Amino acid sequence: MKILGIIPARYASTRFPAKPLVDIAGKSMIQRVYEQVKKTSGIADVIVATDNDLIFDHVRKFGGEVCMTKENHVSGTDRCYEALSLQPGKYDYVINIQGDEPFIQPSQIELLASKLNGQTEIATLIKAIDNPTHLFNPNLVKVVVSKSGEALYFSRSTIPHIRNTPQEEWLSKHTFYKHIGMYAYRADILQQLTQIQVSSLERAESLEQLRWLENGFKIMVAETKEETVGIDTPDDLKHALNLITSHEL
Incomplete structure (x- = not known):
């Protein structure tokens, strides 16, 4: 099975604007997510799907693959489909990895991929x-x-x-x-x-x-x-930073 990992990264957020670009101990949130997914065996390719130039340029700067998608998507699922349609390769499955889970474990993604049998x-x-x-x-x-x-x-x-x-x-x-809101389709x-x-x-x-x-x-x-440690609000970010400081992550 050829699997494409997609990380939707929307700039606007009611509770935490510009969340993908927030710094977490020296790296942006979106970079941390991307690097965790890239460690995963069985994922053919990984791409960030965003609606914002700042995120697009940032991902390019740290060497990641990224595509621009529409601003008006109501869900990450819709954004994933647009990103899939922009890719020239043939993929059997897409795994949608939340862009606000900077400490997602490759083993969790591999576990989900193990369920994909056609x-x-x-x-x-x-x-x-x-x-x-x-x-x-x-x-x-x-x-x-x-x-x-x-x-x-x-x-x-x-x-x-x-x-x-x-x-x-x-x-x-x-x-x-x-x-845990990670999906494979x-x-x-x-x-x-x-x-x-x-x-x-x-x-x-x-x-x-x-x-x-x-x-x-x-x-x-x-x-x-x-x-998993999802970050939806600034308070969640403080919690994650405390975990890093205490070496629990």
């Missing part, structure tokens, strides 16, 4: 929740998985609900999973995903993957044991 339509990562605070945090997306390893549903709420049990005991009664499926309309479930939870499920697409999951 039959898999979409794949993503999950991780078991072991922290009660995370379990009830609406900013962390939870996922319920079938016995065959497919995602059944994603929610910002805590799912499933453990009936007649105090919430402080829920983690002892069931294995809950959080979603079969190339033909990626095109189809950009053509379907926003669904009622997606509007309700503000999760685009619910549109895919509602339209009958199958999402395989792979369970990682490794934690």
Whole structure:
């Protein structure tokens, strides 16, 4: 399977403008993501897909591959499809790596790639929740998985609900999973995903993957044991810098 790694990097962000260019211990966030992906075996090529000249020039300056995409994409999935359509090579799959995960591990990307066999339509990562605070945090997306390893549903709420049990005991009664937002798409499926309309479930939870499920697409999951450190706000950046200082990253 020939896999293209795409890192969407949008300049505008309500909570953290110019986030891809922020300095993290001597390197920009987007450079750190790019270098982590380049370490991954099994990825044929890696490219940053951006909508901004500053990001474009910065990636070129550190020696990365980059392409310019439209500003009006509503999701990273749409940006990935445009980036794929601009590439001359033939790729079987695209892996969408979040541009705000500067410490993503190559082993996590390789785990996701291991699910790509030509039959898999979409794949993503999950991780078991072991922290009660995370379990009830609406900013962390939870996922319920079938016995065959497919995602059944994603929610910002805590799912499933453990009936007649105090919430402080829920983690002892069931294995809950959080979603790690890295996706792999079969190339033909990626095109189809950009053509379907926003669904009622997606509007309700503000999760685009619910549109895919509602339209009958199958999402395989792979369970990682490794934690990720996403940076959505300046406070998240402070946390990441503290982790670096304490040598936890």
